[in-house]
Amino acid sequence: MKKVYTAKDIEALAAKGQGACAIPEGAVLTPSARDALRALKLKKPTASAKSGPVVPDYEFKWTPGGDPKTPEAIEAYFNSPELRVLKERMCDIGRRIWTKNYCDGNGGNITIKVGDNLVLCTPTLISKGFIEPEDICMVDLNGNQVAGWRKRTSEVNTHLAIMKATPDAKSCVHAHPIHATAFAIAGVRPPTCLIPEPEVFLGEIALAHYETPGTPENAKAVGALAPEHQSIIMQNHGVICWGKDVEDAYWKMENTEAYCNTVYIASQLGHGLNPYGGDKLKELISIRRSLGMPDRREGWKECELCDNSEFRPGVVCVAPGGACDCEKEASDGAGSSVSTVDAEALVQKVTDLLMRQLGA
Ligand SMILES: [Zn+2]
Numbered sequence: 540m541k542k543v544y545t546a547k548d549i550e551a552l553a554a555k556g557q558g559a560c561a562i563p564e565g566a567v568l569t570p571s572a573r574d575a576l577r578a579l580k581l582k583k584p585t586a587s588a589k590s591g592p593v594v595p596d597y598e599f600k601w602t603p604g605g606d607p608k609t610p611e612a613i614e615a616y617f618n619s620p621e622l623r624v625l626k627e628r629m630c631d632i633g634r635r636i637w638t639k640n641y642c643d644g645n646g647g648n649i650t651i652k653v654g655d656n657l658v659l660c661t662p663t664l665i666s667k668g669f670i671e672p673e674d675i676c677m678v679d680l681n682g683n684q685v686a687g688w689r690k691r692t693s694e695v696n697t698h699l700a701i702m703k704a705t706p707d708a709k710s711c712v713h714a715h716p717i718h719a720t721a722f723a724i725a726g727v728r729p730p731t732c733l734i735p736e737p738e739v740f741l742g743e744i745a746l747a748h749y750e751t752p753g754t755p756e757n758a759k760a761v762g763a764l765a766p767e768h769q770s771i772i773m774q775n776h777g778v779i780c781w782g783k784d785v786e787d788a789y790w791k792m793e794n795t796e797a798y799c800n801t802v803y804i805a806s807q808l809g810h811g812l813n814p815y816g817g818d819k820l821k822e823l824i825s826i827r828r829s830l831g832m833p834d835r836r837e838g839w840k841e842c843e844l845c846d847n848s849e850f851r852p853g854v855v856c857v858a859p860g861g862a863c864d865c866e867k868e869a870s871d872g873a874g875s876s877v878s879t880v881d882a883e884a885l886v887q888k889v890t891d892l893l894m895r896q897l898g899a
Pocket residue numbers: 646647694713714715752776777
């Protein structure tokens with residue numbers, strides 16, 4: 540018979556300095572025991588946790604060509620335990636995007652591909668902080684709802700366009716995080732060559748031109764960028780990220796917002812931005828490649844890699860040292876390379892001069 544652990548048993552283990560490892564595989568934990576484990580920040584290990592990867596791997600795999608076909612079979616699949624796990628995960632991500640202030644009102648939506656032609660999606664007009672597994676819907680790749688009592692989000696077509704454009708995209712998370720959405724409103728792609736990790740794990744953030752949310756035009760604009768970008772800022776709207784699973788897609792959203800937030804704060808410090816240069820970004824892109832993530836910027840010129848002219852109009856090449864063999868000309872007509880540091884210093888000088896003249 541399986542041993543049942545109560546909260547008292549967990550406390551007794553903790554008192555002996557033993558952790559969750561002392562709980563045998565297959566033991567039954569009462570709800571209060573689970574709470575006690577959580578309170579002690581202990582986790583009952585599973586077989587995969589003992590030997591599995593540090594990065595969670597929630598990629599869902601289905602049998603190609605095996606999608607259920609009849610309404611009854613689709614309904615049974617929709618209510619299966621395996622999809623229930625994914626629905627719970629979607630609710631968890633919903634809570635996380637809401638808690639982190641990435642969405643407000645009924646904003647944001649989440650999808651997971653569960654078949655050749657089947658996708659779980661969040662419903663419309665509901666706060667993502669409070670969705671339950673019973674609220675999740677299922678659609679086909681054309682956006683037709685095939686299961687679920689709530690109406691699917693109208694923005695699902697943009698998710699589906701990403702999934703159709705790249706088979707690697709098995710989950711999408713869309714939200715309106717404040718700093719990344721501020722870049723969306725300004726119509727500015729976040730500058731590059733500033734923080735190494737996002738370059739490796741996120742890659743180049745794309746900017747899709749504005750189209751009305753939920754329209755085929757919006758889906759088309761975003762889908763076209765998806766094969767080469769896992770994070771896409773949609774102009775005047777928000778951000779959509781894709782990954783191999785919902786956790787992966789969500790991490791890309793976190794990476795994007797944290798990056799935009801940090802760049803925004805740095806740009807307010809009055810010292811300009813200090814890029815590390817295209818030669819260093821080349822190194823990061825090769826690390827990215829070694830991790831199995833190709834990058835369209837492989838083979839680009841160093842100064843093209845750090846071309847932040849969208850972030851600072853008039854600034855073309857920002858590679859330290861100013862060496863640049865790009866054919867592009869600076870928009871001020873001088874044709875010379877100007878670093879953002881120089882540009883910022885110039886702005887500061889002019890501001891100081893004006894303030895002195897105004898007697899401030
Ligand atoms: Zn939206």
